[in-house]
Amino acid sequence: MSDIDEKKDALIATARRCFDLRLQTNSGGNLSVRLDSQDAILIKPSGVGFNECGRDNLQIVNMDGGIEPSPHRPSKDLGFHLGLYRARADIRAIVHCHSPWATGYACAGLEIPCLTVQSIEKMGRLPLIPLAPGGGPQTEREINPVFADPGIVAAVLANHGTIGVGPSLMSAQYLAEIIEETAHIAYLRDALASIHGKRGDGQSGFTKTAEAGMA
Numbered sequence: 001m002s003d004i005d006e007k008k009d010a011l012i013a014t015a016r017r018c019f020d021l022r023l024q025t026n027s028g029g030n031l032s033v034r035l036d037s038q039d040a041i042l043i044k045p046s047g048v049g050f051n052e053c054g055r056d057n058l059q060i061v062n063m064d065g066g067i068e069p070s071p072h073r074p075s076k077d078l079g080f081h082l083g084l085y086r087a088r089a090d091i092r093a094i095v096h097c098h099s100p101w102a103t104g105y106a107c108a109g110l111e112i113p114c115l116t117v118q119s120i121e122k123m124g125r126l127p128l129i130p131l132a133p134g135g136g137p138q139t140e141r142e143i144n145p146v147f148a149d150p151g152i153v154a155a156v157l158a159n160h161g162t163i164g165v166g167p168s169l170m171s172a173q174y175l176a177e178i179i180e181e182t183a184h185i186a187y188l189r190d191a192l193a194s195i196h197g198k199r200g201d202g203q204s205g206f207t208k209t210a211e212a213g214m215a
């Protein structure tokens with residue numbers, strides 16, 4: 001049985017959650033999921049808000065780039081979505097948004113430090129991917145090499161936004177939320193350190209190895 005309607009409903013619910021959490025307003029950002037029933041993905045088209053996704057406006061795109069007939073324009077970021085799915089079989093969903101705390105770091109040219117136990121366990125680190133040569137938005141040429149490391153599940157695009165990938169839409173969405181929370185916490189840590197005359201130095205002392213030692 002086709003999984004298309006089931007995946008459409010999951011994508012619609014994930015997009016709504018992202019919108020409700022204010023991780024993505026207006027019609028920016030995009031999200032996609034790999035289909036099980038055919039060698040294709042389901043993706044939000046360009047110009048459709050996260051709160052406007054419906055069964056009738058999501059697009060099916062074959063892994064070779066062919067788009068099933070649709071009145072909508074394809075996502076500007078379709079290239080990097082396909083590139084990530086082609087490169088890594090473990091990636092089955094992608095959430096890309098322009099959440100404000102993380103994008104603030106991205107615009108300042110700062111890598112968001114993973115400081116909390118959860119962010120280190122879930123992400124490890126958040127590479128900052130520079131703009132394309134000439135200052136254009138990142139494409140698969142800039143993004144794919146970073147995700148060639150199978151340990152990378154999340155990244156931040158300079159002057160742009162965030163990417164979370166995972167085995168399901170919910171796991172990719174959780175990463176979108178953890179990235180934003182991590183940026184917010186890092187900002188608060190630095191502000192509090194400054195107020196109290198302390199130096200907020202880069203990273204946390206916590207490591208996965210240290211956690212294993214405590215068990």
Ligand SMILES: [Zn+2]
Nearest residue numbers: 029096160161
């Ligand atoms: Zn974007």
